[in-house]
Amino acid sequence: MYARVASICLSLAVGGGGFAAERNPPPSSKDGISSAAKAVYAAARPRLLQVRTLLGTTERQSSIGSAFFVTAAGDAITNYHVVSQYALEPETYRLEYTSPDGQRGPLKLIAFDIANDVALIHADRQGQSHFEFDKRTRGNALTNGERLYSMGNPLDIGFTIVEGTYNGRVQRSYNDRLHFSGALNPGMSGGPTVSSDNRVVGINVSKRFGGDLISFLVPSSVAIDLLAAKRDRLEPSGGTIRAEIARQLLNWQSGLYRVLGEKVLPSRTFGPYQAPDSPAAWFACWGNTNADRVPKPRALVYTTSCDTDTSLFIANDLSTGHIRVVHSHVKSVDLNAFQFANFVSGQYQPSWRGWNRKRHTRTRCHEAFLEGKPGLTPPVRAVWCARAYREFAGIYDVSLIALTQDRPTEALVTRLSMQGVSYENALQFGERFLGEIGLAR
Numbered sequence: 001m002y003a004r005v006a007s008i009c010l011s012l013a014v015g016g017g018g019f020a021a022e023r024n025p026p027p028s029s030k031d032g033i034s035s036a037a038k039a040v041y042a043a044a045r046p047r048l049l050q051v052r053t054l055l056g057t058t059e060r061q062s063s064i065g066s067a068f069f070v071t072a073a074g075d076a077i078t079n080y081h082v083v084s085q086y087a088l089e090p091e092t093y094r095l096e097y098t099s100p101d102g103q104r105g106p107l108k109l110i111a112f113d114i115a116n117d118v119a120l121i122h123a124d125r126q127g128q129s130h131f132e133f134d135k136r137t138r139g140n141a142l143t144n145g146e147r148l149y150s151m152g153n154p155l156d157i158g159f160t161i162v163e164g165t166y167n168g169r170v171q172r173s174y175n176d177r178l179h180f181s182g183a184l185n186p187g188m189s190g191g192p193t194v195s196s197d198n199r200v201v202g203i204n205v206s207k208r209f210g211g212d213l214i215s216f217l218v219p220s221s222v223a224i225d226l227l228a229a230k231r232d233r234l235e236p237s238g239g240t241i242r243a244e245i246a247r248q249l250l251n252w253q254s255g256l257y258r259v260l261g262e263k264v265l266p267s268r269t270f271g272p273y274q275a276p277d278s279p280a281a282w283f284a285c286w287g288n289t290n291a292d293r294v295p296k297p298r299a300l301v302y303t304t305s306c307d308t309d310t311s312l313f314i315a316n317d318l319s320t321g322h323i324r325v326v327h328s329h330v331k332s333v334d335l336n337a338f339q340f341a342n343f344v345s346g347q348y349q350p351s352w353r354g355w356n357r358k359r360h361t362r363t364r365c366h367e368a369f370l371e372g373k374p375g376l377t378p379p380v381r382a383v384w385c386a387r388a389y390r391e392f393a394g395i396y397d398v399s400l401i402a403l404t405q406d407r408p409t410e411a412l413v414t415r416l417s418m419q420g421v422s423y424e425n426a427l428q429f430g431e432r433f434l435g436e437i438g439l440a441r
Contacts, residue, residue: 152191
């Protein structure tokens with residue numbers, strides 16, 4: 001995520017002692033809420049669920065989230081990340097629901113949408129009272145400032161209702177998200193956010209640290225589509241589900257890189273060089289420098305980093321789909337050519353996150369030297385690095401690092417990191433990106 005804020009999913013992993021930062025739980029749903037909220041909650045309560053992922057050998061909960069019924073036959077909607085432990089390791093975990101009246105029972109995973117973090121689950125409860133969807137989210141018919149009500153079971157303290165307002169679609173996001181100004185907390189993931197007539201507008205999915213009441217919803221239209229698809233019921237085997245995850249990841253990244261391929265890569269000047277800048281509104285860019293450090297640095301570094309808000313949750317230890325672009329203009333203050341080369345080598349590192357033995361193969365790299373075109377492009381040393389995903393065929397993390405070679409005490413270091421991408425798309429976008437590095441005109 002961005003350098004100054006962080007977004008988190010709202011399911012609650014309970015095995016590690018909970019969330020120490022959440023010391024003051026939100027007030028009870030009976031305290032200080034409006035009469036409208038009381039009416040909404042009274043009607044909604046029988047339609048809500050808490051979803052528990054249980055470790056099969058101990059029958060102890062490993063994570064918790066929320067859900068809500070959407071059919072009389074017992075179908076319910078939650079987030080994919082709420083059920084992800086079971087989805088990836090059904091031999092180790094099982095799913096269970098708890099209703100507000102204390103009833104419990106097993107849950108079955110029917111289908112999921114990785115890109116939108118939504119899952120369809122089923123409980124054996126015929127004649128179940130259920131929510132209807134607010135179809136206004138299919139377009140832009142909701143009004144900014146409209147009162148909304150979010151429900152779930154935060155921090156496992158009991159079912160709660162939270163009042164807030166609708167603030168439109170998130171502009172700087174590739175995936176469709178709604179901005180909700182309400183206090184969502186861990187454990188509320190997968191719960192419904194409804195309008196005053198108790199129709200589901202969105203599904204609770206995440207909040208952002210670094211600000212107050214910055215929360216996000218998945219539009220209800222996504223859940224409508226997942227329910228309407230009525231895909232074949234998934235067998236509870238890790239292999240079947242992993243193949244479906246891989247299929248969805250390949251489809252999602254194909255659309256993402258097709259959009260990027262259609263966009264112009266704008267250029268930004270870095271001293272005597274120019275390099276491609278962020279091509280879409282859902283890249284957030286920041287700048288920093290070491291020029292103001294004490295003692296005075298022996299080489300000045302001016303860096304811009306641009307990150308996409310495209311991260312997809314796969315497992316507690318794996319998020320993917322992220323793209324990052326980092327340009328560092330480095331210029332010697334009092335280093336000779338040899339010292340400068342040694343200094344620049346410290347900048348010459350991939351910008352992706354750490355290697356995970358369980359999820360990734362070993363990283364393999366290939367180095368090449370590219371001749372420049374006089375007056376147009378500098379000679380460049382380029383390194384391609386890639387690692388495959390062990391469980392998801394055809395998915396890679398790919399990093400491109402490029403270092404200009406035309407000046408002994410000045411250089412541009414460019415790093416492009418692509419996570420969760422097919423190798424073909426990484427190669428095409430990386431080569432296009434590399435071709436845009438040139439001399440300032």
